[in-house]
Amino acid sequence: xxxxxxxxxxxxxxxxxxxxxxxxxxxxxxxxxxxxxxxxxxxxxxxxxxxxxxxxxxxxxxxxxxxxxxxxxxxxxxxxxxxxxxxxxxxxxxxxxxxxxxxxxxxxxxxxxxxxxxxxxxxxxxxxxxxxxxxxxxxxxxxxxxxxxxxxxxxxxxxxxxxxxxxxxxxxxxxxxxxxxxxxxxxxxxxxxxx
Numbered sequence: 327x328x329x330x331x332x333x334x335x336x337x338x339x340x341x342x343x344x345x346x347x348x349x350x351x352x353x354x355x356x357x358x359x360x361x362x363x364x365x366x367x368x369x370x371x372x373x374x375x376x377x378x379x380x381x382x383x384x385x386x387x388x389x390x391x392x393x394x395x396x397x398x399x400x401x402x403x404x405x406x407x408x409x410x411x412x413x414x415x416x417x418x419x420x421x422x423x424x425x426x427x428x429x430x431x432x433x434x435x436x437x438x439x440x441x442x443x444x445x446x447x448x449x450x451x452x453x454x455x456x457x458x459x460x461x462x463x464x465x466x467x468x469x470x471x472x473x474x475x476x477x478x479x480x481x482x483x484x485x486x487x488x489x490x491x492x493x494x495x496x497x498x499x500x501x502x503x504x505x506x507x508x509x510x511x512x513x514x515x516x517x518x519x520x521x
Contacts, residue, residue, distance in 0.1 A: 327426050328358035331394050335362065345393040345418070346380035346411075350485055362394075370403045377403040382414040386421045393418060394426050399433035399451040412453050429453060431509040444504045447496050466513040471502035 328347070334340040344364045349355040365385050367378040379402050385393050395418075400411040408414050415425050432441045435452040442448045458464065469477075475493065477483050484492055 327394055327428050330426060331362055332360060334392055341391040343388060343390040343393050345385045345395045347394055347396045352482060370405045372403045372405055379403055379406050380411065380414060382407065382417055385418055390423060392424045392426060396428050398427045398429040399453045401451050412457050431505055431512065434458065437508060445496055445501045464516055466509055471499045471506060474502055475499060
């Protein structure tokens with residue numbers, strides 16, 4: 327997503343901003359942000375703690391051509407205008423702003439039971455299938471399970487203190503292989519529909 331944003335800004339001269347990107351403190355990810363404008367996040371106090379969420383109103387007021395919004399399936403903190411980030415994205419799209427976003431296949435609502443059967447984990451943050459069907463373009467980023475495990479072990483995905491737990495639970499090689507197969511099948515189905 328960040329590579330595409332930089333191409334759009336630097337090679338095509340398009341107006342691109344970051345609405346919300348999660349770096350997990352990764353230097354490589356932070357480096358890719360480079361000189362992309364970042365819309366400041368809003369803070370919400372909930373049960374005595376302060377949280378940061380995307381400032382949808384600020385994105386709409388800025389009116390860029392493109393906005394980057396990470397983690398489409400994210401559940402917003404109670405007190406935000408919408409319960410889910412994809413609902414914020416719908417408001418931004420309705421304002422005439424194009425969106426680049428990210429989502430893992432396990433967050434697709436129709437796959438929730440299948441993902442739970444495969445992984446033993448009930449994914450709570452989901453996106454309705456119709457939202458994905460509204461996309462003009464879907465890009466599947468494919469990586470082998472072994473490569474993803476190596477990225478996890480290096481701390482390229484999550485902070486190092488979360489890696490052992492992630493590898494022992496959801497991110498086993500078997501789970502990743504099954505999720506990859508689901509993603510590849512869905513991509514093939516989308517291509518067939520488009521044709």
